[in-house]
Amino acid sequence: MTAPEIIRQLVSRFEEHRETYRSGRYNETQLRREFLDPFFEALGWDVFNRQGYAEMYKDVVHEDSLEIEGENKAPDYAFRIGGQRKFFVEAKKPAVKIETDIHPAFQLRRYAWSAKLPLGILSDFEELAVYDCRAKPDKKDKASVGRVRLYSYKDYVEKWDEIAGIFSREAVLRGSFDAFAEGTKLKKGTAEVDDAFLAEIERWRDLLATNIALRNESLKRAS
Numbered sequence: 001m002t003a004p005e006i007i008r009q010l011v012s013r014f015e016e017h018r019e020t021y022r023s024g025r026y027n028e029t030q031l032r033r034e035f036l037d038p039f040f041e042a043l044g045w046d047v048f049n050r051q052g053y054a055e056m057y058k059d060v061v062h063e064d065s066l067e068i069e070g071e072n073k074a075p076d077y078a079f080r081i082g083g084q085r086k087f088f089v090e091a092k093k094p095a096v097k098i099e100t101d102i103h104p105a106f107q108l109r110r111y112a113w114s115a116k117l118p119l120g121i122l123s124d125f126e127e128l129a130v131y132d133c134r135a136k137p138d139k140k141d142k143a144s145v146g147r148v149r150l151y152s153y154k155d156y157v158e159k160w161d162e163i164a165g166i167f168s169r170e171a172v173l174r175g176s177f178d179a180f181a182e183g184t185k186l187k188k189g190t191a192e193v194d195d196a197f198l199a200e201i202e203r204w205r206d207l208l209a210t211n212i213a214l215r216n217e218s219l220k221r222a223s
Contacts, residue, residue: 001164003160006042010039015153018094018126021125021126022095024093028093032091040060040077043167044168045059045079048060060077061080062076064077064078066115068110075089085115086177087121089121091123094124095124096124098124098126098129101143102143105143105145106137106138108121108131109135109137113136118132118134119131119133119148119180119181126152127150129143130147131146132185148184166180
């Protein structure tokens with residue numbers, strides 16, 4: 001599949017004005033509107049609900065609502081099929097170093113892990129990072145933890161087949177997205193959400209049992 005003309009134009013425009021975009025004055029909202037929205041439209045997603053679907057069946061939800069530890073969070077994009085989330089995309093302005101900055105990577109992985117989504121994307125258009133989000137994230141994790149793909153904007157034209165073959169709407173409907181996610185599963189250090197939760201419950205049980213035993217021992221000595 002040849003990269004659409006709009007992708008070539010976006011890459012050319014970013015290359016031409018790259019230093020301006022990276023200066024810090026160019027913000028995330030501008031980045032989303034001018035680069036990421038058309039990028040994902042080129043992948044076949046109805047980013048602006050031009051089809052007029054009911055709210056619950058929209059392809060894309062902007063600033064989705066997600067509760068994490070009692071707080072409401074808002075992933076920048078939730079991509080869905082039939083109302084079911086498939087992956088989040090978290091956007092950052094190009095001044096952010098996607099490859100090395102640990103906070104954006106943790107943020108994306110935390111969102112996706114909490115929503116039980118296998119994959120997520122972090123992008124400032126200059127770079128696009130794909131993460132396996134089934135391992136419980138830690139704030140101290142390096143930005144590379146869980147990352148399974150890292151594309152430069154210069155890769156988008158040459159590797160369009162690869163990107164579209166996983167993240168296009170058609171690829172998700174065909175099952176290619178799920179197949180890719182399954183292929184990245186069970187790598188060393190990966191703990192499923194449910195597995196991690198069960199492990200936490202077991203730890204609580206052990207602590208409770210230890211506490212009860214200690215209290216009983218104290219009662220025996222007192223009597």
